[in-house]
Amino acid sequence: MIEVAIFAIFAALALASALVVVLHRNPVYSTMSLVVTLISLAVLFVLLGAPFIAALQVLIYTGAIVVLFLFVVMLLNIGREEIGEQRGLVQKGAAVVGAGALLVIVGLSYMEGYGGAELAPLDEELVSLTGLAAELFGRYLLTFELVGLLLLVAVIAATVLAARERPAVPTVGRDLATAATLEPGEDGLVSERPDDEGDLAGSAGVAGGAG
């Protein structure tokens, strides 16, 4: 009885906050609603008897990834107006079509004859810590490692992208610096400053890539 009540409250909360994520005009409110959605989902995981997955959900998604979302939203200072202007009819139409397609796929997967079968009750051993670890590092080891590799590729790609745009300042600076040293008629300030900027941009690129 209590479980049903808790489920109802948090399922409703998850749906409502997910709607706010999509519909709110202020991106900071959207991000904070996403936090509520993720915590509600974590509660649902606990109800399903998977506290480990719930803890990881809060620790990784709520505690780290959404914080980075918020960081980017605040860093770029996206205003309400910009978000409002970008919401055209095409975007709304695409959202409706996409959501409809997802609904059809999920619906079909429940119907027999389309690959869907009677859903077996979740094995408690499987969602426990040891069960999950045995599956991940046993049967699905190759998949697990491949996912890790994929993430690594993404990190390297982000670093390369971030580093490619930044050196514009230091190369120009270095050219200026060499030019200044070749022609000693210029004042020393020119050869001093670009080097400083180069160092700053370089460390910023490293920090961005690591994040």
Place this chain on the structure above:
Amino acid sequence: MLFDLGATAVKLGIFLGILLGAIAPVMVWVERRGSALIQDRPGPNRLGPWGLLQPAADALKFFFKEDVTPSLADRPLYLAAPVLAVLPALTTFVFIPFGPTVEVAGRAVPLVVSDASAGVLLFLAIASLGVYSLVIAGYASNNKYSLIGGLRASAQLISYELAMTLAVVAVLIPVGSFRLTEVVAYQRELWTPFGMWNVVPQLVGFFIFMVAAFAETNRLPFDLPEAESELIAGFHTEYSAMRFAAFFMSEYIAMTTLSALAATLFFGGWSFFGLVEGAARTVAGWFGPFWLWMGLFGLGTLLLKTVCFLGLFVWVRWTFPRFRYDQLMRLGWKVLLPLALANVIVVAAATLAGWL
């Protein structure tokens, strides 16, 4: 059912009473007098003996100050931020055990509020939610200093959370469980008949954990989000009266729960080489039930260790200068994170070899 609910309520009440009624005011006094001691000045000494009533005066001041909301602030978020700061700080202590499972009136009662199977993970997960209060406070204040403080907080907390979690993982590998009760039980049987504290085999992990703990609680030398010499007061520049006090208190409470976690992970938690149970059994032989003495002595030992860490927090704050922001990031990503990863590998190998 009713008995369990009652027992949980009593345990919750004890912890909340200690955190709000004792730790927070005493820490205010210790911080002010401790800073004075280190800086060779008297400090607040007018109110009561040794200025002991100063926290009460501070609390009264917070109650009666004007509560200002900037007119251009984002009002709902501005009002929510202090609440978001206090809630996670007040929740995490439920996973800290203060004694073994004892028998009360024929029923087994674990001396911990929640012995969840994902214990430490849930602790870290809930503690990581505290960062939202800083970021939201910085954004909602509509003030450039607050915003920079909030941005710094989000980047800093994410950087150091990884190292901290990896240090905790290294502790959990030989234990084989996420329950903090199991971590304490493991330390009571390690190596000697009286047990051995984790800090001896896991010294590297302990240092990583403590450095990360300083960064997670925004204490000097890592108090970049509020750095008063550059950002006025950082994310809580615009807050006044009780809302400011909420940030203030949540910092002390977060410090306390992290200290208790450090004591539990690395210094044997409520146990003290078998002395605590021995003392409880002896006193219970004279009068009173065993569970009562066990709970009291266990809680006392845990508090004693926690207070030692809190003293360290104060001592460090008034001793070290602040890091520069790029130094902070470099330390987190290039020193602590690789060190923590290497620590996990070494501990895993030692566990496989049967040394731990």
